[in-house]
Amino acid sequence: MARVDFFPNATARRRFWPKWSRLYWQTVPVTLLLVAFFVVPVVMLLGISFLDGRGLPSIEHYRRLVEVPLYGKVLLTTLNVAFWTTLLSVVGAYPVAYLLAISRGSTRNWLIILVLLPFWTSFLVRTFAWIVLLGRKGAVNQMLMAIGITDAPLQMIYNFTGVMIGMTHALMPLATLTLLAVMEGIDPNLTKAASTMGAKGGTRFWRIYFPLTMPGVASAALLVFITSLGFFITPALLGGPQDTMIVQLIIFQIREVLNWQFAGAIGVLLVITFMVIFFFYDRVFGLSVMGGGARAPKPAPRSSIRRCCAHVGKTITRALAYVTDALIGICSTPRMTRKSGAAGSRAGLYLVCTLILGFLALPTLFVLPVSFTSEAFLTWPPTLFSLQWYRLVFDSPVWLHAAARSFAVALVTATVAMLIALPCTFALSRNNFAGKSALFGLVVAPMIVPNIFIAVGLFFLFSRLGIAGTTFGVILGHTVIVIPYVIVTVLAILKGYDRNLDHAAATMGASGVETFRRVTFPLIRSGVTASFMFAFIISFDELTIALFVTGGRITTLPKLMYEDALLSVSPRLAAVASLLLVLMSILILISELTRRKGGTRLGK
Amino acid sequence: MTERKTKLTIRGLTKRYGAATALDHVDLDLTDGEFLTMLGPSGSGKTTLLWSVAGLNHPDGGKIWIDGRDATSVPASGRDIGMVFQNYALFPHLSVSENISFPLEMRKVSPRDRSLAITRALEMVKLEHVGDRFCDQLSGGQQQRIALARAFVANPSIILMDEPLGALDKKLRDHLQLEIKRLHERLGMTVLYVTHDQEEAMVMSDRICLMNQGRIEQIGTPDELYFQPKSLFAADFLGEANLIPSRITGEEAGCLIVELLGMGTVRTRSTPPRPNGPNVVHFTRPESIAIQADAENKANRLYGHVSEVVVSGAITKLFVHVGDALMKISLLTSVSQRVREGERITIGWDDDVGRVLSRSQKEAA
Numbered sequence: 030m031a032r033v034d035f036f037p038n039a040t041a042r043r044r045f046w047p048k049w050s051r052l053y054w055q056t057v058p059v060t061l062l063l064v065a066f067f068v069v070p071v072v073m074l075l076g077i078s079f080l081d082g083r084g085l086p087s088i089e090h091y092r093r094l095v096e097v098p099l100y101g102k103v104l105l106t107t108l109n110v111a112f113w114t115t116l117l118s119v120v121g122a123y124p125v126a127y128l129l130a131i132s133r134g135s136t137r138n139w140l141i142i143l144v145l146l147p148f149w150t151s152f153l154v155r156t157f158a159w160i161v162l163l164g165r166k167g168a169v170n171q172m173l174m175a176i177g178i179t180d181a182p183l184q185m186i187y188n189f190t191g192v193m194i195g196m197t198h199a200l201m202p203l204a205t206l207t208l209l210a211v212m213e214g215i216d217p218n219l220t221k222a223a224s225t226m227g228a229k230g231g232t233r234f235w236r237i238y239f240p241l242t243m244p245g246v247a248s249a250a251l252l253v254f255i256t257s258l259g260f261f262i263t264p265a266l267l268g269g270p271q272d273t274m275i276v277q278l279i280i281f282q283i284r285e286v287l288n289w290q291f292a293g294a295i296g297v298l299l300v301i302t303f304m305v306i307f308f309f310y311d312r313v314f315g316l317s318v319m320g321g322g323a324r325a326p327k328p329a330p331r332s333s334i335r336r337c338c339a340h341v342g343k344t345i346t347r348a349l350a351y352v353t354d355a356l357i358g359i360c361s362t363p364r365m366t367r368k369s370g371a372a373g374s375r376a377g378l379y380l381v382c383t384l385i386l387g388f389l390a391l392p393t394l395f396v397l398p399v400s401f402t403s404e405a406f407l408t409w410p411p412t413l414f415s416l417q418w419y420r421l422v423f424d425s426p427v428w429l430h431a432a433a434r435s436f437a438v439a440l441v442t443a444t445v446a447m448l449i450a451l452p453c454t455f456a457l458s459r460n461n462f463a464g465k466s467a468l469f470g471l472v473v474a475p476m477i478v479p480n481i482f483i484a485v486g487l488f489f490l491f492s493r494l495g496i497a498g499t500t501f502g503v504i505l506g507h508t509v510i511v512i513p514y515v516i517v518t519v520l521a522i523l524k525g526y527d528r529n530l531d532h533a534a535a536t537m538g539a540s541g542v543e544t545f546r547r548v549t550f551p552l553i554r555s556g557v558t559a560s561f562m563f564a565f566i567i568s569f570d571e572l573t574i575a576l577f578v579t580g581g582r583i584t585t586l587p588k589l590m591y592e593d594a595l596l597s598v599s600p601r602l603a604a605v606a607s608l609l610l611v612l613m614s615i616l617i618l619i620s621e622l623t624r625r626k627g628g629t630r631l632g633k
Numbered sequence: 634m635t636e637r638k639t640k641l642t643i644r645g646l647t648k649r650y651g652a653a654t655a656l657d658h659v660d661l662d663l664t665d666g667e668f669l670t671m672l673g674p675s676g677s678g679k680t681t682l683l684w685s686v687a688g689l690n691h692p693d694g695g696k697i698w699i700d701g702r703d704a705t706s707v708p709a710s711g712r713d714i715g716m717v718f719q720n721y722a723l724f725p726h727l728s729v730s731e732n733i734s735f736p737l738e739m740r741k742v743s744p745r746d747r748s749l750a751i752t753r754a755l756e757m758v759k760l761e762h763v764g765d766r767f768c769d770q771l772s773g774g775q776q777q778r779i780a781l782a783r784a785f786v787a788n789p790s791i792i793l794m795d796e797p798l799g800a801l802d803k804k805l806r807d808h809l810q811l812e813i814k815r816l817h818e819r820l821g822m823t824v825l826y827v828t829h830d831q832e833e834a835m836v837m838s839d840r841i842c843l844m845n846q847g848r849i850e851q852i853g854t855p856d857e858l859y860f861q862p863k864s865l866f867a868a869d870f871l872g873e874a875n876l877i878p879s880r881i882t883g884e885e886a887g888c889l890i891v892e893l894l895g896m897g898t899v900r901t902r903s904t905p906p907r908p909n910g911p912n913v914v915h916f917t918r919p920e921s922i923a924i925q926a927d928a929e930n931k932a933n934r935l936y937g938h939v940s941e942v943v944v945s946g947a948i949t950k951l952f953v954h955v956g957d958a959l960m961k962i963s964l965l966t967s968v969s970q971r972v973r974e975g976e977r978i979t980i981g982w983d984d985d986v987g988r989v990l991s992r993s994q995k996e997a998a
């Protein structure tokens with residue numbers, strides 16, 4: 030540097046250029062990858078829906094969508110399922126999130142793990158567990174008949190009930206974590222302040238706490254709703270033919286009929302549904318609440334819908350406050366002290382949360398005993414004890430190869446995603462540059478766009494490039510969907526990082542590289558490790574991309590499980606599911622604990 | 634002054650957090666219209682006491698009466714209080730008017746009276762024009778005033794304030810101190826105020842209750858606390874003090890003869906509480922000590938030399954070596970009477986400005 034001081038102009042230039050070139054190499058790889066393997070395939074897929082069988086422009090597929098009543102019916106079913114899933118998930122998640130928000134210390138840490146475990150446990154394993162539990166000869170039916178409540182087994186799966194149970198179970202952790210983020214931002218003094226002004230319990234909840242959590246309720250509902258719209262595993266395995274959802278139609282069109290254009294058209298229908306939902310959501314709540322935080326939506330004068338909703342909401346919460354206070358007044362005797370009243374409501378909360386957490390955490394455990402059965406079929410209670418199904422799995426080259434491929438794909442995916450996403454995260458968190466918000470939108474988009482879109486689009490693109498059905502293709506696809514998770518989690522870590530530590534290191538004479546190696550990285554290492562593990566888990570567990578991009582030539586573990594489950598639900602599958610469950614739980618616990626350790630070190 | 638009725642009575646209030654005792658059998662009385670400040674270092678129990686009065690925590694023992702009514706087991710919502718929180722606790726989802734309206738609605742005030750009261754409250758805090766805004770659109774000082782308006786609008790029995798000015802910068806704090814004092818006088822409300830800022834306590838309060846380790850150290854007017862501390866802690870916590878280890882050697886005509894160890898002997902009026910041993914600490918305020926010509930006619934005179942002179946604007950601080958000890962002296966900065974470092978100096982004070990304090994808490998008990 031000292032030599033450059035002789036040329037003051039050169040100094041200025043050198044400072045300018047390195048900064049920009051750094052920004053380029055930080056952001057360009059991610060951008061290129063996402064444009065090539067996310068934007069291009071999705072746009073291509075939407076584009077071909079306007080072509081007919083000979084490749085000429087036509088709207089025949091859309092005419093078919095409108096004219097054949099089946100498609101409208103499936104769309105309605107999909108919306109219906111998504112609506113009820115959303116309602117049940119958010120209502121169930123609310124008390125759990127509240128309990129988490131008011132808990133402290135180790136209680137809270139264990140509760141969080143109880144929510145995180147089902148959140149990260151494979152959808153396939155969880156769905157499979159419900160088959161074990163709710164089937165005609167499943168645990169629940171056997172128990173009901175043993176007690177004598179019913180004579181014949183109840184039909185609880187392969188119908189709407191089964192889909193509801195499975196999907197609520199699948200999505201409630203997502204709703205819980207979204208709500209929790211907002212509830213943690215609410216100042217606990219606010220309800221206390223209300224009580225000093227004379228507000229009783231019901232009024233405090235409905236008029237102060239509940240409105241403040243509305244942004245969380247709204248974003249949890251939106252997330253659950255759009256995720257449900259893109260679901261197919263649960264309805265396919267737990268639903269009957271009448272519960273077919275729209276994504277299943279797309280899969281059918283591509284895998285059975287090979288009608289790409291029509292599949293694209295159904296995709297467009299889904300996109301339009303999305304946009305309509307986003308439009309109304311924005312009108313009522315404002316999309317800004319998606320960012321989380323406890324900022325309340327303000328009635329903007331331009332939106333009469335929102336003002337109207339705010340007014341209706343206020344009237345409803347007032348009425349609810351009045352009713353709740355009256356009920357509490359009736360239930361509590363005058364002799365009840367303040368302390369016992371508080372203890373009573375606390376006990377009620379614990380009871381409700383225990384039931385919900387039990388619903389979230391316990392069912393999955395039922396795959397374990399079933400996997401040790403010595404019989405040839407799934408029965409409850411299982412006849413113990415035999416390792417025959419595990420032996421069968423470990424003797425089968427098909428399963429072993431699939432497992433090995435999944436493992437390799439997950440490892441490479443997580444590594445590549447880390448290597449190209451980490452620099453971009455630094456750029457996003459520490460620099461302001463033109464197009465920053467556009468870049469952020471691009472990198473999180475794969476998290477919002479349903480995986481089925483990316484999967485079908487990629488299959489189409491890869492077929493043209495000749496890499497469909499290769500492990501390389503699967504890795505590319507997984508990298509695309511893992512990148513948003515890596516960036517979002519690492520961004521959260523960098524947000525809590527005090528940059529003055531870097532500045533301090535610089536004043537002590539450390540170069541940029543040395544600062545990163547000896548100060549920055551050691552501090553964020555545990556967070557980055559946890560992020561890597563999550564990336565690994567997502568890829569290892571991923572079904573949608575694998576289902577399409579492998580093109581029937583190769584298989585991954587989730588794909589093999591899915592296809593096996595579609596054919597028959599055997600104890601062998603229970604053995605695989607048990608192995609997965611144990612392996613994943615260990616991984617999740619390790620990453621959660623490392624993340625926590627890092628959190629304390631950053632002084633959080 | 635006419636006899637005023639008692640607003641708040643606290644007897645034997647005790648609160649424990651695990652093994653730690655936050656409040657240890659505290660007794661306190663507050664008369665109608667009084668401004669009483671709880672002052673003390675952090676962890677002294679002042680906020681715990683305030684929260685107990687508000688009904689926001691469950692005391693482990695003792696009783697609280699508000700307006701002669703036993704309020705110990707009454708929930709916060711039934712106590713008819715107004716409270717200002719340190720971080721304001723304004724409801725972010727409600728407008729300013731709706732915030733102020735809330736305590737009125739809870740007391741079932743009719744809509745017409747409500748809007749009148751809100752307008753009046755906003756006038757009182759000089760923020761008539763912000764009623765329709767949301768709280769995060771206001772500055773810190775404005776939010777503070779809205780919190781104040783929300784606390785007094787329903788005319789509650791007592792107003793509780795928990796370090797309400799803690800988050801503001803010095804200039805705004807000084808301004809709002811006076812504004813709160815003015816509101817207190819105009820509305821005649823009873824205020825229980827918590828702060829760790831001694832200057833704030835001195836400026837605002839009718840009485841100050843100094844707390845230490847869950848107990849009341851001393852309670853009295855700001856003047857009493859400042860010039861007549863009853864313990865070493867009180868003397869040390871408020872302002873600056875010369876605290877010289879001493880020994881009582883005799884008594885004569887209402888005065889104690891006190892030997893300031895290593896400095897000389899002085900006479901100090903004997904005032905309660907009497908120390909229970911001869912080994913004590915002698916207390917004087919730096920500003921009670923005169924120098925040179927002014928010191929000549931004082932009851933106590935000592936001689937030393939100036940080791941340091943610090944001019945901090947209107948006040949000049951002298952550090953004077955007397956024997957083995959160092960005395961701090963504060964004077965108004967004057968042009969004519971300049972003192973130089975190293976100069977020999979006479980210092981003196983009357984026998985009614987010094988005090989004799991027990992050396993430790995245990996001896997005083």
